[in-house]
Amino acid sequence: MSQLTTIGFDADDTLWQNEQYFREAEERFIEWLADFADRETLLARLLDTGRRNVVSHGFGMKTFTFSMMETAIAVSGGKVPAETLGRILDAGKQMLNHPVELLPGARDTLEQLAGRYRLVLITKGDLFHQENKVAQSGLQGLFEAVEIVSEKNKATYERAFSRHGDGPAHSMMIGNSLKSDVIPALEVGSWGIYVPHELTWAFEHAEAPAHEPRFREIGNLAELEALIEQIEG
Structure with missing residues (x-):
């Protein structure tokens, strides 16, 4: 040897x-988008979007935030309120600033x-x-x-x-x-x-x-x- x-x-x-912060943001995302899709649909769409985005944007919380926003727009047919998009953006910032x-x-x-x-x-x-x-x-x-x-x-x-x-x-x-x-x-x-x-x-x-x-x-x-x-x- x-x-x-x-x-x-x-x-x-x-x-x-690390991953627990993604899961916490995911739960809030599901709550905010509940009027447009059920939990299983939202999780599946978010995962698919995330898999595509890591190819072009790499891994990390910024890409995950992009993926949440993109998924929200897609599942709502573009009707997601600006307030909800703002919440998603804030969730991304909280993830990035979380203490180690x-x-x-x-x-x-x-x-x-x-x-x-x-x-x-x-x-x-x-x-x-x-x-x-x-x-x-x-x-x-x-x-x-x-x-x-x-x-x-x-x-x-x-x-x-x-x-x-x-x-x-x-x-x-x-x-x-x-x-x-x-x-x-x-x-x-x-x-x-x-x-x-x-x-x-x-x-x-x-x-x-x-x-x-x-x-x-x-x-x-x-x-x-x-x-x-x-x-x-």
Whole structure:
């Protein structure tokens, strides 16, 4: 087995809360648009719109806000009140300005591993917003590098682990998204560690690659150090 020297961490819903703010805004959106469509229709239309918009506008809360406004106009046939659009815009701003809330075990885990391994933060989304969240988290000093990318795929991990480490074979990626954090890391020869979050956007769902020898799943970040010791043992 190749010696592990570099560990990559996802940020949103791995180190700090993120998806819960989308869900809270979604619930308000459903309430505001109740006169035009039922809950199931609104959720389905919003998801479809969001999937289209991330292709051209990228991931993040700004794109989600655009998607809510676009969906509201579409389901109402252009009759959505300006007041409702204003509420949607305000909800988007509240999401963007929400303080960073670290997940349990995030800081302790990073502090345990820093110095023993090269830690790299690999996150996708709006550059300005992600930079702000990294700064607010107070975790930046524990990472040797921070990569904010528009998409996470095989090329992302090949590049990041070659630039900041000894290559994918000597690296591990930790995250709550099988689709973005785990599977593409496995595909380039890294370890892929899945840490489920109770809320994960449907866009990020994928089947667990249980057949992959370098795939592991843990219940929370507090279990990571023991897992690494087991792998290296």
